Amino acid sequence: MKILFVHQNFPGQYLHLARFLSADPNHEVVVITQRKAATLPRVKTIRYQPSRRVTPNLHHYLVDAEAGILNAQAVVRAALDLKRSGFVPDVMLGHNGWGEIWYLKEVYPQVPLLGYFEFFYHLRGADVDFDLEVSPPFDSGPRLRTKNLGNLMGLDAVDLGQCPTEWQKSLYPKRYQSLLHVMHEGVDTRAVTPDATAHLRIPNTDIDIACGDEIVTYVGRNLEPYRGFPQLMRSLPTILSQRPNARVLIVGGDEISYGARLPGGRTYKQALLSELGDSLDLNRVHFLGKVPYSVFLKILQVSCVHVYLTYPFVLSWSMLEAMSAGCVIVGSKTQPVEEVVRHGENGLLVDFFSPEQIADRVIDVLKEPRAFASLRHNARQTIVNHYDLQTICLPAHLQLLRMLADR
The missing domain is CATH 3.40.50.2000 (Glycogen Phosphorylase B;)
Structure with a gap:
């Protein structure tokens, strides 16, 4: 042909x-x-x-x-x-x-x-x-x-x-x-799999992390409102204060894929860091920029809980790949996500606009990760069965x- x-x-x-x-x-x-x-x-x-x-x-x-x-x-x-x-x-x-x-x-x-x-x-x-x-x-x-x-x-x-x-x-x-x-x-579920032995040196640091650590992950092509970046950032002070061993890995560039730019050429990362100031422990929040696919997979494999937020818009590949890797998904209760994630069965759904709900669900998973083992299994099975x-x-x-x- x-x-x-x-x-x-x-x-x-x-x-x-x-x-x-x-x-x-x-x-x-x-x-x-x-x-x-x-x-x-x-x-x-x-x-x-x-x-x-x-x-x-x-x-x-x-x-x-x-x-x-x-x-x-x-x-x-x-x-x-x-x-x-x-x-x-x-x-x-x-x-x-x-x-x-x-x-x-x-x-x-x-x-x-x-x-x-x-x-x-x-x-x-x-x-x-x-x-x-x-x-x-x-x-x-x-x-x-x-x-x-x-x-x-x-x-x-x-x-x-x-x-x-x-x-x-x-x-x-x-x-x-x-x-x-x-x-x-x-999704290539043979390549994107859970790995209990996964470990990663956080890029540009000497910090080694592994599957089982309290790692919160977030991935976007760019860090912007359409993918809930402001809500994620506003949830972090509570998460980090209540979980002193937690680290947050944030993947994404500083450009705009969708929606409006901020005036004066400011990025949303700059705006949120300015807004949150000293309430955010930047020693435990790692902005990784855009990473190679092999690093992206390792990030998913060491993740304890993966946050995926989106406007009612195009569904990101990264959420499905996170599910295939066995992540516990804390996702926004919006139509693209709800088509795939069923609350309490293969993930957790939250109000997109509520940093408090996001923080509460992330903390729940960090506190008792074993209690959410069935969600990890079901998330991967959803991808294997349908994607x-x-x-x-x-x-x-x-x-x-x-x-x-x-x-």
Whole structure:
């Protein structure tokens, strides 16, 4: 089978699938991407760049749409060159988020296209109106409706789509939901496992920690409100004062992935450290920045309790990986988390906006870790039963690809 992937930051969500397909000599895999370091064995990589930047002073509603069009045009030029070279795929896959897949059918009209759809924007019932203390301006509604132009363009272009969770699918208009299949990328549960012998030297220190120590972990791509970083930080003075042997490992960068930036270029880490001042024992709070995947796994394996907080938004891979590693999850009672975590069965749910509840649940686990052994076991079993790469997710992807290719 000949497969064409399109993803500006390849491999992204396609890591496991592309790796599996490219390992089979019966498949020919080509990728169109912006990423310079996007390389996998036996994958032909074609890199593109949009021809120009977005028009200065363009109406701000249309910035994302024009950026998507520029990406889509550049991808089409790359696809035309590919077609002239004789490559005609049996199936095409691409992430819709940056517009890249919008015009692929102009080049390959008969080739089935599977799009990846992550989030349909809403003024109400998802992320925008989640914080009741922040009232979205009237402009938010028209702006978000316009932002969904890209989603609608993609839905019109594809033969089928995929969403990683049921909740994310539910955000799309009902008239399109029959196109969308719920398929998570999967967790490699053979690699992401509990390890009672795990130990780790905290990066940039001489402190050694091990599984069984009082270690609280938190992971985000960046440290920001959408992932509950302020609430985590405000819970720490209580946790650290009541558990004098506890340490907190915080993974994430200082940029913004989602939501608004602070004025003056301040980071949320700087703001929270200033707010909490001397109430926080910084000798036991370790900001690790972005870490290699091997270190990330060790962090999960030594974790006594893992805090995962999120707005009603895209569910992070890290929460599922933490469950696969046998962590006790203290998670926010928000829709993406509630789809996976059942309170008292495979994790603990708390009010996103309550540092007090977060602290209480974390302290409970630190005090009596053995009392939560069943939650650890059930958390991992949830991932093995529903999100395992080899037995659940990869076979589902392959079955859908074969179905599309045989159309």
